[in-house]
Amino acid sequence: MPPAFIVALALLLHGVPAVAEPVVAADILLEVTLERTSVRLGDPVALRLVVTHPAQTNLAFPDVAALQSTGLEVLRVLPGQDSRAFADSLTTVLEYTIVGFAPQVHVLAPAVLAVGYETQDGQRGMVQPPDPVILTVASVLADVENPTLRGIRPPVALPEPFTALSPAVPVALLATAVVLLVIYARNGRRQRPLSLAATPEQRAREALEAAAASLSGPRPDYVLFHTQVDGATRKYLAERTDLPTLTATTRELQRYVAQNGTERQQADLLLNVLKACDGARWAHEYSGLAAAHETLGLAFQLIDSIASNGHHNGLATAGPRPGRETSA
Numbered sequence: 001m002p003p004a005f006i007v008a009l010a011l012l013l014h015g016v017p018a019v020a021e022p023v024v025a026a027d028i029l030l031e032v033t034l035e036r037t038s039v040r041l042g043d044p045v046a047l048r049l050v051v052t053h054p055a056q057t058n059l060a061f062p063d064v065a066a067l068q069s070t071g072l073e074v075l076r077v078l079p080g081q082d083s084r085a086f087a088d089s090l091t092t093v094l095e096y097t098i099v100g101f102a103p104q105v106h107v108l109a110p111a112v113l114a115v116g117y118e119t120q121d122g123q124r125g126m127v128q129p130p131d132p133v134i135l136t137v138a139s140v141l142a143d144v145e146n147p148t149l150r151g152i153r154p155p156v157a158l159p160e161p162f163t164a165l166s167p168a169v170p171v172a173l174l175a176t177a178v179v180l181l182v183i184y185a186r187n188g189r190r191q192r193p194l195s196l197a198a199t200p201e202q203r204a205r206e207a208l209e210a211a212a213a214s215l216s217g218p219r220p221d222y223v224l225f226h227t228q229v230d231g232a233t234r235k236y237l238a239e240r241t242d243l244p245t246l247t248a249t250t251r252e253l254q255r256y257v258a259q260n261g262t263e264r265q266q267a268d269l270l271l272n273v274l275k276a277c278d279g280a281r282w283a284h285e286y287s288g289l290a291a292a293h294e295t296l297g298l299a300f301q302l303i304d305s306i307a308s309n310g311h312h313n314g315l316a317t318a319g320p321r322p323g324r325e326t327s328a
Contacts, residue, residue, distance in 0.1 A: 027089070028053045032113055032129045038136040041103055042249045044075055044282060045135065047096040051115055051127070054089050060116035061094045070106050072098045072135070075283040099282070100137030101251035108133040140247060200239040201307045207232035208299055215292055225292055226280035233273055233299050240306055250274040266309075269302040 028051065035046040047067075051059055064074045080093030100106055114128035198206070211228035214221045234245040243253060253274065257267045276295045279285035286292065 028057070028117055028125075028127050030113075030115055030127045030129060032133055034133055034135060037134060038138065039100070041137055041139050041252070042099060042101060042278075042282075044097050044099045047098050047108075047133070049094045049096075049113065049115065051092045051117075052089055053092065053117060054119065056120045057090075058118045059092055060118075062113055062115070066112050067096060067098060067108070070108055070112060071102055071104065072100050072106055072108075074098055097283075098135075100135065101249060103137055103139035106135045106137060108135070139252070140249065200236055201303055204232050204236035204303050205300070207235075208296060208303075212296060215289060220289065220292070222280050222286040222292060223284070226277040226286070226295070229295060229299055230274065230277035230281065233270075233277075233302065236303060237270070237306075250278050266302065266305050269298050269305065273298050273302060 031050040031052075033048045033050070035048070039045050049061060053059065064077065067074050074096055076097040078095045078097070080095065083091045109132050110128040110130065113133065114126045116124070116126050118124045208229060211225050211232065214225035214228065237243050237245040243256065245253065248256065250271065254271055257270070273295060276291070276298075
């Protein structure tokens with residue numbers, strides 16, 4: 001029997017453990033993938049970090065503050081389950097849902113995406129991708145610095161056969177009106193005015209009251225509620241003010257009102273409502289009925305403030321400005 005075999009057998013019988021090979025940086029691999037490299041402003045995108053490492057290795061992924069330092073917002077961090085890549089190594093996955101609210105090219109340097117590690121024997125180090133990750137965020141506006149609302153198209157002209165009505169048409173319309181008046185008198189019920197004839201404030205309040213119905217029941221639909229509040233607020237502001245609420249994102253509106261010197265109280269009401277709606281719609285961030293009712297109250301306050309005070313340094317109402325004389 002060879003002497004080397006005898007020594008190995010003696011060590012095994014005496015319970016001497018084998019010495020593990022030290023872990024080197026080459027045993028830890030990092031792969032970074034971006035779901036899309038170009039998105040529109042406000043669209044979320046997934047950033048995925050996959051680390052292959054020996055078992056019993058502690059990892060430290062990039063924190064949210066490091067990613068936000070690049071100008072991006074982190075909506076969600078979703079850890080994945082470890083899976084075995086090889087006989088003695090594991091694969092750990094962490095996915096960030098990021099979004100850009102500023103139209104620009106965001107560069108995530110390798111140092112921002114670096115992952116720290118500590119092995120079982122106490123070795124520490126960092127592993128990072130070889131190249132930066134680049135995300136291009138494009139604006140939804142043609143001119144970001146000077147956002148303007150599109151003009152309303154004129155109505156399409158009616159064809160000639162419909163413009164020249166025969167004498168029998170007014171008679172038929174009059175007869176229909178008489179029949180409707182008779183039915184109305186017999187029923188004795190007052191018909192509610194059509195919403196199209198209501199003021200923008202009335203239509204906005206009706207829309208907010210309809211949104212509140214989404215909160216009833218044992219399982220309130222917070223996403224639907226905040227979507228309806230966001231839509232009602234933006235439509236009202238599009239009718240009453242010069243803000244591009246139907247085309248601009250919340251971040252663009254924040255910059256717009258800041259540049260135009262909007263009255264502080266109205267600007268705070270507007271941005272608080274839209275930010276709460278964005279958080280619930282995109283990141284599913286909501287704190288229950290109390291927070292939802294608070295957002296609803298802020299939307300009502302915004303409508304009352306604009307209706308009673310008119311324009312204030314930026315929330316300029318459409319039509320003649322309050323407090324100014326108009327020429328005849």
